[in-house]
Amino acid sequence: MLKLHGAERHDHWEKVPASDLVVTSYxxxxxxxxxxxxxxxxxxxLDEAQHIKNRSTQNAVAAKKIRAQHKLVLTGTPIENSVADLWSIMDFLMPGYLSNHKAFREHxxxxxxxxxxxxxxxxxxxRRKLHPFLLRRLKREVAKDLPEKIQRVAHSTLSKDQYLVYKELLESSRRKISDMVAAQGFNRxxxxxFKTLLRLRQTCCHLELLKLPDLKSEFPSAKxxxxxxxxxxxxxxxxxxxxFSQFTSMLAILRRELEARELKYCYLDGATKERQSIVRQFNTDRSIPVFLISLKAGGSGLNLTGADMVIHYDPWWNPAVEDQATDRAHRIGQKNTVYSVKLITKDTVEEKVLQMQQRKQGVISATLEKEGEFMQALTWNDVQELLSL
Incomplete structure (x- = not known):
């Protein structure tokens, strides 16, 4: 096996013809x-083939140039945004089988x-076109001894302070966005x-995330x-x-609160250097009850079977990403039932996002039984629904 990585990889190109297996990164x-x-x-x-789901990225363009007699892909999330992801993956495997992108989009x-x-x-x-070329294995089929995973939504409300900020932000943004769309069009x-939706979601988490200089809140977060x-x-x-949270600033607040309560914890985000040593510490030291993790940095690629409960502090647009995060604990090696809790603030954009995810998830499930994100496919009707609270 030849691993081509690091600056020294250029010294090994002559070994490629004699190697049985060549491994590199995207x-x-x-x-x-x-x-x-x-x-x-x-x-x-291609492992983790969702890395080529967007046909216009450098990953996809480069991968499709590779010359090979046979091609295979492996992925746990073949659809993340829409069924268009499938077109790009199949375009690597069998160019032209699903026609060109324009025709696929139309039909x-x-x-x-x-x-x-x-x-x-x-x-x-x-579904009929894909079926002959798709081999799907569910976790329950290959890990039959894996304990149950129980998922639920826990609803919170806005505090009085959050409600006042949320209402003002929603009303001002709704007028501003409607005027902007009328003047410039939806795409522009x-x-x-997206900025408005981000601010509304931050308000649901904790008022401190908004960084409003004059805001002094006695009740900044009911959640x-x-x-x-x-x-x-x-x-x-x-x-x-x-x-898990998508906001490292929210994790910083939780760190502060855990320290005030004298609760031990581990922490991991995109800036963390010794990832595996921290993972090993949490898995082996049962005196540490909590692990705070940035969703983007730690939502995949980690084995955290030392935990048996997962809390998603804020909902991400793509439920497949949340599922992958939960599966850091619910994986081979886990001996206990895993409880996954998603925190959703009632009567807010979080609840609307959850409803829209479920609808779009139904569309993808009917095609491939997998989840999907909707941010890039967001329509003006979707936005109007999100801001109709």
């Missing part, structure tokens, strides 16, 4: 694609996204829309109160907890 494949074009491989295998993606009889027919046709207004109620109950039952 980032280095992009950089070295011209060297790889000098060879034809018997088999090209499959758009009808499926619109729903109705035409959408159901398009789903059926796509996307950045302002955090609920969170520590759940933590206290879990610790009484001797559970150990993974806590």
């Amino acid at each position: 980032a280095l494949l992009r950089r070295d694609i011209e060297k790889y074009l000098e060879y034809e491989f018997a088999v090209a295998v 499959y993606e758009l009808p499926i996204s619109r729903g109705g009889p035409d959408g159901e027919l398009a789903q059926l046709k796509l 207004s996307r950045m302002q829309i 955090m109160d609920l969170f520590f109620e759940l933590v206290d109950e879990a610790l009484d039952a001797r559970h150990r907890i993974l806590v």
